[in-house]
Amino acid sequence: MASDHTRSAILAAAERLYADRGFGDVTLRDIVAEANVNLAAVNYHFGSKDELIAELFVTRSIATNRERLRELKAAEEQGGGRAPIEVILRALVGPTLRGCLGPANQRSTAARFMIRASIESVPPIRRIKNREIDHLRKFAGAMRRALPERSEVDIYWGLNFALAMAHHTIRESERLTKLSEGKCDLDDVEDVVARVVSVATMALTAGKVEAKPRALARDAR
Amino acid sequence: MASDHTRSAILAAAERLYADRGFGDVTLRDIVAEANVNLAAVNYHFGSKDELIAELFVTRSIATNRERLRELKAAEEQGGGRAPIEVILRALVGPTLRGCLGPANQRSTAARFMIRASIESVPPIRRIKNREIDHLRKFAGAMRRALPERSEVDIYWGLNFALAMAHHTIRESERLTKLSEGKCDLDDVEDVVARVVSVATMALTAGKVEAKPRALARDAR
DNA sequence: GATAGTTTCATACAACTGTTTGAATTGCAA
DNA sequence: TTGCAATTCAAACAGTTGTATGAAACTATC
Structure with a gap:
């Protein structure tokens, strides 16, 4: 077992480099240089680059x-097995948005790495993403419980659009800032979350009689 | 000038291969083999792989x-310089969705290539995408004219979300089909367009007194 | 039909990639 | 300390990549 120092040094260096420069032009040699370890260490500890x-x-x-x-x-426990749709959507997109947006200087390496992974989809990552469906199904279930009168198709479309807005905003945050000349403040994460949740909620509840007219959910939770 | 045959053979072969197998594992040698031309032809006609x-x-x-x-x-000419927001949004996302969705067997190579380009963002393509901002600004302008009482920030967010839903749906169409067990019909392109436009319209008009209550825009245009 | 310009071709090049090897070193238990 | 396994290391390997070269084959013009 030993110190594990080399192993974690590689992980840290790789994450940092991938986050900064993308998967495309970071080689194992870059990583081991950054980590101050030998080239063969990667294959010794991880088997292969893809496994790393x-x-x-x-x-x-x-x-x-x-x-x-x-x-x-x-949320579901608090609501006795049924949570409000806004809260479900917030649970769906909140963690990702909070992890990946916010002031760049205080954005964690982990977050920047995940942004990269979302922009440059490299084979080993794509393989893993495909297994995420089961996870999403749990949210679809919760959403169905929250909106029992809504058709399943609409639920899936709402889920799809919620993820769409969250991921696209992360992935294209730079372009949105440039396009809006800074008027869209991507650093105000909670505002972004609220906007996404609000629109997704509208998408899921439009055309229905609402139990109670809701505010924009900007200050929910 | 000559026949130009080689040039277009390379273009066609490259588009086909990239569309099918992605940028990651298609080499120049694959392309020239598919096109039945010499390896050096690519550099002769295009300068470099990236330029191709x-x-x-x-x-x-x-x-x-x-x-x-x-x-x-x-749309703007017909409306005397101001088009309804739904029509503007339809002009924004319609062409892309129509180009990239629809029954797979009748999906053009060009469309499949563009889907690839949207999934695997490779450096030469990323550079071009960055110049797309001017183009988007024209839509932002039209949207501002359509919704003069709306704040600029909201306009940009609405634009962002509209593109988000369209692009994400294209990019993750396979996953959405799997997740919904086929219940979401990605081949019914006009339905997808209508859904995206409808949600984006709601995002842009929510909280405002609407001139007239609108239907879901499913049959607009 | 000679000439000049364009295009094709086989081949080589140079660089870089992830991975393997086998010896050296280290750390730890007996 | 001795012995043994785990780890590190320098070096080489094998393969692939995009690109360059220079001769050959065309093509059209005069």
Whole structure:
């Protein structure tokens, strides 16, 4: 077992480099140089480059998913098995947005890595993403419970659009800032979350008689 | 000038291969084999691999942009310089969705190539995408004219969300089909367009007194 | 039909990639 | 200390990549 120092030095260096420069032009030699370890160490500790990338991604990925499910479960328990749709959506997109947006200087390496992973989809990561469906199904279930009168198709479309707005905003945050000449403040994460949740909620409840007219959910939770 | 046959054979072969297998694992040697031309032909006719990719992308890209602007202009002229927001949004997302969705067997190579370009963002393509901002500004302008009482920030967010839903749906169409077990019909393109436009419209008009209560815009245009 | 310009071709190049090897070193238990 | 396994290391390997070269084959013009 030993110190494990080399192993974690590689992980840290790889995450940092991938976050900064993307998967495309970071080689194993760059990583080992940054980590101050020998080239062969990567294959010794991880087996292959792809397995290193996969380990980085799954680690961050299950952390996000756990956070999502924690919020969802708390909300459903509090509501006796049925949570308001806004809160479900917030549990879905909140952790990702909070992880990936916010002031750049205080954005964690982990967050920047996940942004990269979302922009440049590299094979080992794509393989893992495909297994995320089961996770999403749990949210679809919660949403169905929250909106029992809504058709399943509409639920899935709402889920799709919610993820769309969250991921696209992360992925294209730079362009949105430039396009809006800074008027859209991507650093105000809670505002972004509120906007996404609000629009997704409208998408899911439009054309229905609402139990109670809701505010924009800007200050929910 | 000569026949230009080699040049277009390379373009066609490259587009086909990139569309099918992605940028990641298609080499120049694959392309020239598919095109039945010599390896050196690519550098002779295009200068470099990146310039070949760029030419493919800009060609398809300006075609889409032209189509978008044509629809936008037609709508604004018909409305005396101000088009309804639904029509503007339809001009924004319609061409892309129509180009990239629909029954797979009748999906053009060009469309499949653009989907790839949207999934795997490779450097030469990323550079071009960054110049797309001017194009989007024209839509932001039209949207401002359509919704003069709306704040600029809201306009940009609405634009962002509209693009988000369209692009994400294209990019993750496979996953949405799987997640919904086929219940979401991605082949019914006009339904997808209507859904995106409808949600984006709600995002842009919510909280305002609407001139007239609108239907879901499913049959607009 | 010679000439000049364009295009094709086989081949080589140079660089870089992830991975493997086998010896050296380290750390720890007996 | 001795012995053994785990780890590190320098070096090489094998493969692939995009690109360059210079001769050959065309093509059209005069």
